[in-house]
Amino acid sequence: MKHKILIAYFSHTGYTATLAKEIADLTGGSLFQIQPVDDYPEDYRATLDRYKEETAKHLRPAVTGSV
Structure with a gap:
């Protein structure tokens, strides 16, 4: 059985x-x-601030597309 690989x-x-x-x-x-x-x-600092807020609040940002 060949497995499909998704990256x-x-x-x-x-x-x-x-x-x-x-x-x-x-x-x-x-x-x-x-x-x-x-x-x-x-901006790196603004991105880092957003990441920290999302992590602290256990947020998962909406994404476009689907697999």
Whole structure:
């Protein structure tokens, strides 16, 4: 039985996207980019503040698309 491979990733700066694409190339997997409905700020500190708030409140931001 052949297993299907899904590489789901979130990449704010593009670094994780690059790694996900390399993994897909090595494994033959399919890529799925997790994209929030409301984009994260470009500013690092603002992004970090949003992350901390979401984590503290156990929030899971809405995302676009589906697998």
